[in-house]
Amino acid sequence: MASSAPLRALQWDIQKQLHLLSEEQLYSLASSLEDERGLEVPKVTGTNEPELFEFIVDYMKSDQLRTLEDEGMSRLLIIKDKIDELKSSKGSESDMDTANNGKDVSGGSSMTEQVSGLVRLTDVTALLPRRDFKMHGGVISDASSDMSYNSVCKQIDEGLKEKFSESEIIRTVLRMIKPGNFKDMLTNKDDLTVAELKRFLKSHMRERSSTELFQELSNAKQHDKETPQQFVYRLMGLKQKIISASQHGSEFNYDKRLVQGVFLHTLYQGLNEKNGNIRSDIKPHISDLTVTDDFILELVTKSANEEAERQKRLSTVYKHKLLTVSSSQSQEDSEKSYDTLHKRMEGEARANRTALMELTAQVAALTENLEKMMRHPAAIESQTATPLMNVEVSDKPVSKRRCDDCIQRGNQDCCHCFRCGQAGHRAVGCLKKGTKVGNGRRSLVRDNQ
Numbered sequence: 001m002a003s004s005a006p007l008r009a010l011q012w013d014i015q016k017q018l019h020l021l022s023e024e025q026l027y028s029l030a031s032s033l034e035d036e037r038g039l040e041v042p043k044v045t046g047t048n049e050p051e052l053f054e055f056i057v058d059y060m061k062s063d064q065l066r067t068l069e070d071e072g073m074s075r076l077l078i079i080k081d082k083i084d085e086l087k088s089s090k091g092s093e094s095d096m097d098t099a100n101n102g103k104d105v106s107g108g109s110s111m112t113e114q115v116s117g118l119v120r121l122t123d124v125t126a127l128l129p130r131r132d133f134k135m136h137g138g139v140i141s142d143a144s145s146d147m148s149y150n151s152v153c154k155q156i157d158e159g160l161k162e163k164f165s166e167s168e169i170i171r172t173v174l175r176m177i178k179p180g181n182f183k184d185m186l187t188n189k190d191d192l193t194v195a196e197l198k199r200f201l202k203s204h205m206r207e208r209s210s211t212e213l214f215q216e217l218s219n220a221k222q223h224d225k226e227t228p229q230q231f232v233y234r235l236m237g238l239k240q241k242i243i244s245a246s247q248h249g250s251e252f253n254y255d256k257r258l259v260q261g262v263f264l265h266t267l268y269q270g271l272n273e274k275n276g277n278i279r280s281d282i283k284p285h286i287s288d289l290t291v292t293d294d295f296i297l298e299l300v301t302k303s304a305n306e307e308a309e310r311q312k313r314l315s316t317v318y319k320h321k322l323l324t325v326s327s328s329q330s331q332e333d334s335e336k337s338y339d340t341l342h343k344r345m346e347g348e349a350r351a352n353r354t355a356l357m358e359l360t361a362q363v364a365a366l367t368e369n370l371e372k373m374m375r376h377p378a379a380i381e382s383q384t385a386t387p388l389m390n391v392e393v394s395d396k397p398v399s400k401r402r403c404d405d406c407i408q409r410g411n412q413d414c415c416h417c418f419r420c421g422q423a424g425h426r427a428v429g430c431l432k433k434g435t436k437v438g439n440g441r442r443s444l445v446r447d448n449q
Contacts, residue, residue, distance in 0.1 A: 006073075007073060007076070010077070011061070014060065017080070017087070023049045029086065033059050060072070060076060132168070135152070139177070140152075140176055140178065140205070141182075142181055145205050150207075150244040152205075154244070156169055169194055170194065173201075207245070208241075210242050210246050210253070213238055213241050216238060217235065220270050221269075222271050228275050228304050231267075232267065235263055239260070239263045242259050257289050260289050261289055264289070267282065275303075277307050278300055278303040282296065402418075403417065420432045
C-alpha cells in the first residue's frame with residue numbers, strides 16, 4: 001500500500017501541472033481517461049475548460065483508484081508522464097515558431113517574460129475551490145413533496161445569482177426527485193431549461209394560485225390549539241407565498257403594500273378572545289405598512305410571555321390547593337364509583353340471565369305444541385280458539401243452540417230461529433219476541449236433558 005503523504009503530494013503536483021495546459025491538451029488528456037472512467041468527456045466549446053479540469057481531478061480522487069492495491073499511484077504516474085509529454089510537445093512548437101519568425105529584439109525577452117507571467121482568468125477560477133450547488137428541504141416524489149414550490153424556486157434563483165450554470169442547477173434538482181415517472185420524463189427531455197423546469201415543478205407540486213392564497217390570508221383565524229406565535233408564522237408564510245407567486249407569473253399580481261395591509265388586518269382580527277392583550281399591543285402598529293415581520297413577532301412573543309407569567313402568578317396558590325383536595329377525594333370517588341358500577345353490572349347480568357331462561361322455556365313450549373299440532377292435524381280446529389299454553393281441556397260435551405223441532409228430532413245442524421222455529425232469520429231479528437215460543441220451551445227441554 002502506498003503511503004498517503006506521497007500520494008497527496010503527487011495529486012497536488014498533477015493539479016498544478018494541469019493549470020498550465022491549454023484546453024486542447026486537457027481534452028487530449030481527458031480522452032485517454034474516458035475508457036477507464038466510463039463517462040463522456042465534455043466537448044471542446046471554448047468554455048468547458050473548468051469542466052475538463054474537474055473531470056480529470058474527479059478521476060484522480062475517485063473510488064476506482066482508491067480500491068487498487070497501490071491506491072492508484074501507478075495511474076497517477078502515468079498521468080504525470082502524459083502531462084510532461086504534452087508540455088514538451090508544446091515547447092517544441094513554440095521554439096519552431098520563434099525560429100521561423102526570427103524576431104530577436106533586445107526588449108522582446110523582457111516583454112515575453114512579462115506576458116508569460118500573466119495568468120488567464122479561467123486558470124485562476126480553476127485554482128479556486130469551487131463548491132457544488134446544493135438544495136435543502138427534502139425530496140420530491142410522484143405522489144407528494146417534502147418542500148414547497150416557493151422554496152424550490154427561491155433556492156434556484158439564489159443559485160443563478162451565485163453564477164451557477166443552468167445545467168448544474170438542473171442536475172441538482174433532478175437528484176432531489178425520487179425515481180419515478182416524473183423524474184424519467186424530466187431526464188429524457190432534451191434541452192431542458194430552468195424556466196421549463198419551474199413550470200413542470202409548479203404543475204407537479206399542485207401549487208395554489210395567488211388568488212387562492214390571498215383569499216386564505218383574508219379569512220384566516222387562530223385555531224383553538226394554536227399559539228399566537230404559530231398563528232403569526234402561518235400568516236407570514238401565506239404572505240410570502242402570495243408575493244412569490246405574484247413574482248413568478250401568476251394570473252394576478254398583488255402589490256406588496258396590499259398584501260402587507262391584509263396581513264396586519266388579519267393578524268389583528270384573527271386572534272381569539274383569549275389574546276386580548278396581544279391585540280391591544282399590536283393595534284397602534286396596524287396602520288403602519290412599513291412595520292417588519294421580526295418586530296411584529298417580537299411584540300407578539302413579548303405580550304404572550306407577559307400574559308402567561310401573569311396567569312401563572314395569580315393561579316399558583318389556588319391550583320396547589322385544588323390539586324391537594326382533589327387528590328384525596330378523587331381516590332374515594334373512584335372507589336365508590338367502581339363499586340356502584342360493579343353492583344349495577346351484576347344486577348343487569350342476573351336480570352338478563354333470568355329473562356333468557358324464561359324466553360328459552362317459552363320457546364321450548366311453543367316448539368312442543370307445534371310438533372303436537374303437526375302430528376294431529378284434525379285437532380287443530382278444535383284448539384284454535386283456546387290458548388296453546390296452560391289449557392285445561394274439559395270432558396263436558398259442547399252443545400250448539402237449536403230450535404225445539406231440531407232438538408226433538410236430534411238434528412245437530414239447525415238453521416232455524418231459536419224463538420219461533422222458522423227458517424230465514426235469527427233470534428236476534430225475530431218479530432215474535434213477545435211470544436214465549438222459543439227460548440222458554442227450549443230452556444225447559446235443556447233442563448230436562
